[in-house]
Amino acid sequence: MASSDKAVTKPPRGTRDFLPSELYRRQYAAGVIRDVYLAHGFQPLETPTYERLDTLTGKYGDEGDQLMFKILHRGQTLVDGIRAAQEHLQTPGNVVVGRSGETAPGAERLLSDLGLRYDLTVPLARVVAEYSGKLPPVFKRFQIQPVWRADTPGKARYREFVQCDVDVVGSTSLLVEAEVSGAVAACFRQLGVHDLEIRINHRALLRAFIDKAGIPVERETEAIVAIDKLDKVGPDGVQRELAEKGMSDESSQALMSLVMGGDDLERVKEAMADHAAGAAAVEELAQVIALSAMTPADGRLVFDPTLARGLGYYTGCIFEIRVPDLGSSLGGGGRYDGLVGMFCGREIPACGFSIGFDRLLFVMEQRGLFPEGLGAPDVLVASTEKKREADVLRVAYQLRQEGLRVEIVAKAEKAGRMRKLADDRGIQAAVLLRKDQDQVNVWRRSAPEVTDRMVAISELSSALR
């Protein structure tokens, strides 16, 4: 503790308190997204804040295992765990953090059996395995919940942040790609973001590029990881990385010219004419773009052969959401037919998007897209006389029954102070109870003028409409 006795009252590092003014905005955006997804036939899902470590470990790579928040054992299990962990640390070569594939578990695994939710995909996979009989054969779900990663916090990087996922599980139809893109585009449009671009590429096309460039199939992931850095390091950087990984200059140049040859789908179609898998991928891309013309994503899908999406698990179309005024993406997604079945022991097709909720809010903030007066009460009711304090409750009750949001002031105040309170909360009208039993003062801000007049209580609601 610091030299002062005062307790630290900031939220923990990398987390945030959401005070009302900010929360109204978050709830507004989440509500719009929810309504759009419901209109598209998606169903909500919520899973527990923590999962078994068995469920989580090894699903996000070494980095994921390290950044996961883990929950301490309780009681005697903890005592035993501490002893075992100490022994584990004394054994040469043992590490603290459990790594995927490691046979001797890390010290953390001796002290913990639960971890905070790290993404929304692994919980979805667990739910699909557990409730297969209770879910529809094609399960369209959306999930808007926080996840936690013990990353170094920074500007707009938090340890607790909201993910907003939408996925279709159980169908291989390309209508699914069009449906999820359309739903995502509809969300953004409904929130006032009309210049959204959904870049689209296909993992099988990237693999065909790599194959045609003469890079062996087992180097595929390395090559895709290198291409994924194009935005950050430029073409020279990518070629340097390919060279470092031992790929020949010839191969890497061939690959770069396929990837960087421009976003004309016809060009790529020709290049893939003699490559069956590549040609099939081009055909799928063309179909998804054509189908999307019948959805809110019409005109928003842009073929981008440089798009790689680093994550290893994609198998078909891949997507990235962009707006002109944000350097990074607002989210992305794609088809990943191998992942959702991880707990079922069989492949289950799936395709979806994840929207970066905090980035979306940042863009909306920058563009002034939040409606005015979100969450503000409609009327403030107050009294200037102590003996009329109780009548405040009665008038407020009456107005609430008519559907108005009513704030009260719980003690007699001067009229000027009441108007300041109304202003501070963005409340556009105030009712002041003075001495006269039947008459009240109605103060109203209807731009440009402000009115202030006496009204009989019986006529109050019409005066406030």
Added chain:
Amino acid sequence: MASSDKAVTKPPRGTRDFLPSELYRRQYAAGVIRDVYLAHGFQPLETPTYERLDTLTGKYGDEGDQLMFKILHRGQTLVDGIRAAQEHLQTPGNVVVGRSGETAPGAERLLSDLGLRYDLTVPLARVVAEYSGKLPPVFKRFQIQPVWRADTPGKARYREFVQCDVDVVGSTSLLVEAEVSGAVAACFRQLGVHDLEIRINHRALLRAFIDKAGIPVERETEAIVAIDKLDKVGPDGVQRELAEKGMSDESSQALMSLVMGGDDLERVKEAMADHAAGAAAVEELAQVIALSAMTPADGRLVFDPTLARGLGYYTGCIFEIRVPDLGSSLGGGGRYDGLVGMFCGREIPACGFSIGFDRLLFVMEQRGLFPEGLGAPDVLVASTEKKREADVLRVAYQLRQEGLRVEIVAKAEKAGRMRKLADDRGIQAAVLLRKDQDQVNVWRRSAPEVTDRMVAISELSSALR
């Protein structure tokens, strides 16, 4: 792991997955409560899932410190912590679990610096201390968020459960007691629970009872804790406990006759005529009951001199929410002027309610109070011909633009199967695209009859209204 290779896919012990059908109900109830609180001028607040252990420890008694979920240190801090924890365990007399007031911290404190939220009051107190300048002088907030307690799970007892709190911070006015009771009563009424009873008592009245019974002031808390068990152990049990604590038979009999003398406020007023603090408490109770007549709690407040509310921190009126068909309470609250200021170093008045969200849902479920068809799409759009699959997207888009919730089927299916899919999801209408380009089949369930007719696509929306 068990003998089978299949991973455990149940949610962790004491937690739940919320599948769509249940989540619609939870979201419906939470939405109604939110709207009612907003209509009463309360503002939403959300705080992080975890808090510093410094913030949480010692606030909930020994039991709370033990039931708190704690998050493991990361990296080198964890290595150091394990070593220190092992040493700590080897020191005779040391315990694992940190106890409030303990000078040497428990082993847990060496391994952890964060804990999951245990209630919504301590976070509120922290927020009030941190943002005093940004919050209104009287802060009316509601908060609906999960909390976590590592209790033994049981029937309707979970380790992760939702609390639903409403509080007014910063006012000593009795209008506050009436306002929060009114808002709580309005929530229940809006949800269809009309036989709610809000039992009310006053801590100062209980203290006056204890004083008049000749029990010294330093035994007050023990006496209140004993009275709190009246429901469970009966009057004899309470008297036994008072005797065990060393109170005289005369005192405990005097106390019981004051507590058990009946719920007539006049009776208690007479009994307190010669006791200033007791008489003041009676006067406050009478005022709150009178003020509540002007709120949705009209007729719902019932004086109950046996009500004690175990928690130590109440200072004024105390409340408990009851319905006839539930043995336990649905929540409760009261005035607690000493608590919210815990991080500010000064007393801040506060009064509020906490609703047991899961119990409320249980009562609603028992009584069938959830609306029909929550969350169900309005229309299912599907095709019976493969070549018309794509048109499904176009028709769905058209209907969604008219405000309908539309589910699609992403591949051609037989008409019978489509109707089954609609039935399974509770969808009341289906549009089937057949060979004919302009005509579609509209199937509709409008009890008692089911219609099935051909409609031109251009007339579709009027056919579905």
